[in-house]
Amino acid sequence: MIRENTFDHPYYVVWMSFRFSKIIRNIGRWAVYALLPLIFISCQKKEYSREEAIRSLKVLNGDVSGFLTKAGEMEEMAALRFLWDHDSLPLPFATEKFSADQPWKPYDFNASKGVYSLDSLRPVFLRKEESHEVSLLFSGPEIPEGEFMLKDYQAAEISSRPDFPLKLEAELKLKGLKGEKRMTISHAAQVSDDLPEAVNSSIKTEDSGVSFTLRRTRKKNDGTLFLQLDVEKKGFHFIRADLNATIGYSSMGYYFKDIRFNMEVFSHLATGFIRYGLIDPTARDYAASFNAHSDIRLYEMPGKRLVGKLVLSKSPQGDLLDYFIRFKDGSLVPVSEYLPFMDRLLNLKI
Amino acid sequence: MKMKSMALLMLLSIVVFVGCDLLKGGEDEVTDPSKTMGRVGNYWDLQSTGYTASKITVDSNTDGNVVASYIYNGKTYQLEGKVTDKGIYDYVYSNGDKNKPFTLVKFDAKVGDQWEFKVGTQTVVRKVTHVSTDNDTYYGMLMIKTIDVEETIPSGLQVKGAASPFTKILWKFNHKFGFIMAFGTKTNGTTVNLYSYDTNADD
Known part of the structure; x- marks a missing residue:
């Protein structure tokens, strides 16, 4: 008797497919078991202590300062x-x-x-x-x-x-x-309503490049603004930033309503939103108004560990306002203390 | 107990009502163009040393929000602000956001009154430095009273995409004629003056 090829037998194929799916399910189950500790650990609050956060800020400042020094020396x-x-x-x-x-x-x-x-x-x-x-x-x-x-x-x-x-x-x-x-x-742009509507700019050297993109839309007196910045050297993109905003139009140009942004700088990520339209610039307590309508966080990557939150507050020396980083323990330090380069960026009016 | 609760509720209502009214601050100001100097068609003839004469005219007025235009160097520019029976506000530092008026003058202001506008960590301050008790300022052939407001602008503050060329502006207003004159001090120390010599705002 010639034995029938088992693999051609329809029942065997069905049995094997069940078996295979069972194997897959088991592998999946074991993978989940194996990953549980990781999931558990990663679900824990990933916020640096004050000491860890200060160390992280020093790393960021070192990265950026080094970059600026090298760029300046080119x-x-x-x-x-x-x-x-x-x-x-x-x-x-x-x-x-x-x-x-x-x-x-x-x-x-x-x-x-x-x-x-x-x-x-x-x-x-x-x-x-x-x-x-x-x-x-x-x-x-x-x-x-x-x-x-x-x-x-x-x-x-x-x-x-x-x-x-x-x-x-x-x-x-x-x-x-x-x-x-x-x-x-290289730079190309379009203008409408007396304002930039689209911009594509780039600066390239043999091993590095900077590119900037802007897109603005308008529907009656409302619109959007998108900005993107990319800085790379030898294929390593060490600064990547994008900003999405809703804007309103006036005869004087446009003003911000909501701003959302992400900025990756070396191994850090600054991300957040500012509900600019709700912030009252004439409020008696402007800092409270700003903090109530914004959420800006600084993380260290990879792992996305929270370094601190950016808030506006009065400086200890007087009534002048300054940007501060709030650590896990609630303490505040001026941004300029650990990130001197940030002061200039934060005071830019877009 | 019920009476006590009712009394507490009433008291709370009064507090909330009065509180809300206080918070509104200025919403009781009259914006009807026929009762303010922001009437469409109102103009101010302007002169500035070294520049050709110009005229600023109110083109539109919606609930007190005025759009006025003027010609400079052959091009027409627009300026937005708010005019009520109590004062004048502008949107220069909010780039035209109507929810963020900045007080330029209040006609009942007293010396020392101050208004602030924050941009990030920077603050623009407008402070009342003089309120005439007698007619002490020439306006054409007339002698009038003025309210003087000194505006201090932080260095590098951006206005319409460029750093403000001014560090200080001294404004003079009159409750009937509105804008009278402005003396601007530039970042390089030089000064610019702009004054009105005629208007139909009091008609």
Whole structure:
């Protein structure tokens, strides 16, 4: 008798499928048992003690300070600072430098085209020859020989001065000891209602990049605003921030109603919301109004351990308001004490 | 016991009623344009040293919220504020948010009265520094009384996307003519003046 192939037998197939599903169920059950301690541990309140939180803040400050120092030491940044300090620069923004205290002249890209070089006696850029772009040849005591090229520039007049750039393509070349370094700057934007509606900007070097995105919508007098920032080096994204806001419109521009944001900086995450529209700027106790309508938390990643909550309070020295971090034990420390760089960011009015 | 509860309830009602009324603070102000200087069409002729003369005109008034326009350097700009029978408020620091008026002047203000507007940790302060008891200020051919308000602006405070060019502004108002003049001190120490020499606000 030729034995029938067991695998072809329909009952065996059904039996095996039951068996298989049972095995899977068992594996699943054991996986859950194995994970229970982890789930239990992770469900516990993950909030750092004051000492742990201070250690965490020091780590964050070290990360950011190190990044800012290194960024500041980049030859590309030194070259841009060098150019910015020259009043004779035939570039947009340079002559006005965002000052709002005097009438300004829109930047004329076509009239500015040419090859310029730095005068040897005075710190002035002089046009040497015609060109289809703005080309600046320079060198300085602390920067290598370089060239900055503004290849394209278009702008539109908007409510905020100066003219808002709709298109900008630029390149920086530096002759370093280890060969030529390049930085490219690219920017494209759309404007509506006298305000930026869409922005895509990027700055790229050979191994790093910064990108910024803005999207604004409008429906009658309500709308939304989305901002995104990404900073990376060699594929490692060490700053990633996004902000979603609902906004209201007026003849003066727009104002915030609700703000939600996430900001990953190295191994930390700042996240939260501000119900800006409900905060009363004329309240006798403004700090209480701000704290009642906002929730801003700082976590350390991975593991999402809560370092502290950000609150507004009067400084111990007097009546001046300052941002503080509230630790697990309820104690407050000024943000500037452990994160000096945050003060500048928090005081920016968007 | 029941009477006691009723009395307590009544007392609570009175407290809540009075408390709410106090909290409203200013909602009893009259915003009817025909009874304020925010009537549509009202204008103020303006002059500033070094600049061409201009005129600010009220274009609309909705429940006291006025939109006024003026021409500067060939372009028309709009300004929003609130005008009641008791005072003038503006929305400069809230960027036009009508829920956040900032008192510019109260016509019954006394020297020392102060109003504050917070932006983050920064505070804009408006303080009444002088209230005339006699007609001591020229307005065209007239001598009038003024209420002077000194505005102090923290360095770097953003207004319409740029740092405010001013550190101080001294405002002068009159209860009948409204805006009389403003002296602005810039961050670089220079001063700018803006004054009105005619208006139909008192018509």
